[in-house]
Amino acid sequence: MTVIEAENIGKKYIIDHIKSNAQGNTLREVVTDKVRNLFTKKEKDQVSHEEFWALKDVSFKIEQGDRVGIIGSNGAGKSTMLKILSRITEPTQGKITIRGRVASLLEVGTGFHPELSGRENIFLNGSILGMKREEIKQHFDAIVDFAGVEKFLDTPVKRYSSGMYVRLGFAISAHLEPEILIVDEVLAVGDAEFQRKCLGKMKDASTSGRTILFVSHNLTAVQGLCNKAMYMQKGRLLEMGETNQVLATYLSHVQKTALESWWNTPEEAPGNDKARLKKVKLEPQFVGNQKFIDVRTAFKIHIEFWNFLENTNLNISLHLNSLTGECIFNIGTPSLSFEKGVVYASCEIPADFMNDGSYAISLMIVKDKSTVIYNFEEVLIFEIEDYREGTSWYGKWPGYVRPKIDFPITQLELEKC
Known part of the structure; x- marks a missing residue:
């Protein structure tokens, strides 16, 4: 079943360029110009307007249970598209159809009230996601355990570190069982253990039929988690398909070095x-x-x-x-x-x-x-570039060399009970 369908969506912003009539470049010239304007008719600054399309003519379909990695360089339009899918902003053109409840983790602390405690923000976020109080209570302990913030549960979140913010935000979004989970660069904050837990949770969510959209510059994480990928460039969708093929296209395009x-x-x-x-x-x-x-x-x-x-x-x-x-x-x-x-x-x-x-x-x-x-x-x-198989950890592999050496391990004795 198709759960997300985008038809020719676009997002336009108007950029203002102000050309000042002030001629001064030095402090003395600027002050002189200001004093002159007190006694003469001041000319208005010239303002020009430029259209900027953050997204343009983007169309795609995402099926239920798909794990879709969205890749591309900075400014490609990835975050803008997630904000449209999360209904934070409206598209300038086109149509989005979404079937199912959406939970988003787009930035550190999105949806948190800084004066409320971690406990209170769990219930607040759950309510925003459309969950009943009893449902939130049912998952409360698992959320706190996953986020690792039990000691600071009754502390206002404005005192949380960025890592605590993102751990709690992800835990709420992942445990309150939305049909669609949208995650933007969650692996940019947090240690290796948190990365493993996040990726494991997203894999578990996908096996239960939930749909995941995952933006990350960590291509090995995208490769390990996602069955499909979207490659965006300058606001346009260049390719969507099987993850390895899309990653190969992306990496071949961004190769900057002459060999x-x-x-x-x-x-x-x-x-x-x-x-x-x-x-x-x-x-x-x-x-x-x-x-x-x-x-x-x-x-x-x-x-x-x-x-x-x-x-x-x-x-x-x-x-x-x-x-x-x-x-x-x-x-x-x-x-x-x-x-x-x-x-x-x-x-x-x-x-x-x-x-x-x-x-x-x-x-x-x-x-x-x-x-x-x-x-x-x-x-x-x-x-x-990195490449890994059969692992759920995608942090930086230590060292400059990474030799593939036979390293056998075997059972010598069985414990006698």
Whole structure:
């Protein structure tokens, strides 16, 4: 059964641009202009109006029990759409049809009265969601336990931390059994344990037939929780479908790094009179239809440089660094004798070795294993995306490397009863 149907919805805002007639740029000029206006007829500032469509011609259908992840860069229109679905704001055009009771957690503390206690806000939020007092009482203990705020239950929520706010807000929304649960970036606040509880609760909710809309920049959480995804860009819905396919499209579109740099002539290339860089290329070894580098992807690094030295022992030292400057590892080629001309080297970084994150490749051309001829810093910068299966935890995996190593575990003895 279709529980949410959007037909060509759009949301328009009017942005005012005020062009002041004041000519002053310095404090003295501004004061002079103000004094002059006291004795002369003041010209009105010119105001121009610009239309801005936060959403434009968005249409989709969501079936009962679907878990839909909504992804896209900042300003894509994700939060605006959730506010329309939550009936916080009306669309400028189009039609929304919703079948079922909706609970929303869009911002920290949404719907809370700061002067009321946590206990009182539970009943207030439950009433706003259309729950009867007896229904709220039935779930009260589970809400308090999930949120972990029992000690502060009778404290005004204005004294809560942002983490306590969002834990209580999510607990209320999730436990009062709405047919449709809308969640915006709940994983941006809270520790790893809270993330696990949230995702577990949303999975439990979906198995009981409830529908979930989940906005998050944590793509592995979207992948683990959602069976469908929507990719939005600049207020438009670009793609909706099976989660892995939509994520692949999104990641291929947001790839910002160039994986290859080259120079046609030595004169334009970085280096000095002994060596200049000709080409450096990172070549991902994609499997199947994959279009982006993640922790499962092996990749080759190809290097070419112009050598201007006769009969000289040279080697390349490659440094893979984090963007904060830590060296993840350093590897080097053998030192061999080379004549003038182009020298080539390559290596392969295996799959299931690097952790997700942003990395930079730096190179040094070394003479006689000891003298650095030239240091080429950050010749390539690239991203490795996360990927996980069979887990409900999506916090940051620690470390810069993430090797896939056999680590067997077995039962040695059974406890004798």
